Amino acid sequence: MxxxxxxxxxxxxxxxxxxxxxxxxxxxxxxxxxxxxxxxxxxxxxxxxxxxxxxxxxxxxxxxxxxxxxxxxxxxxxxxxxxxxxxxxxxSDITFTSTSTAAGCGGDTGSITIMASGGDGNYEYSLDDGDFQAANQFNNVSNGLHAVTIRDGNNCETAGEGYVLSGISYAGEVATIISTYCAVSGCHVASEPRPDFAIFANVQTFAAEIKSRTQSRNMPRGSSLTDEQIAAIACWVDDGALDN
Missing domain, CATH: 2.60.40 (Immunoglobulin-like)
Incomplete structure (x- = not known):
């Protein structure tokens, strides 16, 4: 004042x-x-x-x-x-959904497409507080969460978020890391009082904890992962810990 x-x-x-x-x-x-x-x-x-x-x-x-x-x-x-x-x-009564193509783990070759409804139907789109554009697709977008804003012809705006997937595959990349370093004797197997990581549902349930512990290098016990392996786990978890 x-x-x-x-x-x-x-x-x-x-x-x-x-x-x-x-x-x-x-x-x-x-x-x-x-x-x-x-x-x-x-x-x-x-x-x-x-x-x-x-x-x-x-x-x-x-x-x-x-x-x-x-x-x-x-x-x-x-x-x-x-x-x-x-x-x-x-x-505003403008709502939207978004789809994306994979950018790679930590990459920036993805795309995000915005589908809007409501308002007066005449939309412009902004990504990460950048300039508005008429096209509803953004290219060369990095992996991760992005701010999305839609504006219509009445200058009404709706803001939200869209996620660009990394495209990391559990079956193709993460499963090997888990089976090699975690689902081993004395650790996360059926004979131990810990979740059995030979079962995908258990890995998915504890995905956030796995990400946190591998990033802090508290997991796996007795060995260490490369930076690339840690990043792959994190990207897979951030993508939603998909069964892919």
Missing amino acids: LSSCGDDPSVDCSMVNVSVGATSTISNCPDATGTVTVTASGGSGNFEYSLDGTNFQTDAVFMNVGGGDYTVVVRDGDGCSANTDVTVEAT
Whole structure:
């Protein structure tokens, strides 16, 4: 909250304690249905309120406010003022799903395709807060989680996430690591009081723990994995520990 001086030279606004706060409700895009409610105290006389610093009103509640960031200004009867920032969140009926092609473990040759619905149907797409584009496919995308934003012709937006798979195969890569280093005598086999990693369902159930322990090099016991093997396990787990 910042205070500033008024137009009356006889009043020292630096000695006037005008305080302001603001709360908001959600606006439904594309309709401006949000509200901003301002609270003010201190100062002298009746308060006036503004969302743009130029147009003031005597009502402390602003109706029909669109989504966005606003600077609320309040001034008292002597022109002494204070301001604070408030954000009106906007909701949209745009929804989306995404599909991807594999990028490789730690690679950047994947693609992600966005399928949107709702809104006015005229979509633009942004990946990782980059520029918006008309095409719903992004190429040369790295393996991992990405921020997705869809905007329609009414400037309504919906944000979410999409995941680009690494394409690591359990059968082709991870299974050999597990069977060689973990599903061995004295460790994760049927005769031991530990999950039997010869059974895929057990590996899948404990996938997150396997990733964590191999990355911290607490697993496997008595031997160590290469960086490539550790990365392969992590990528497979991050892809959803698929039975592939």
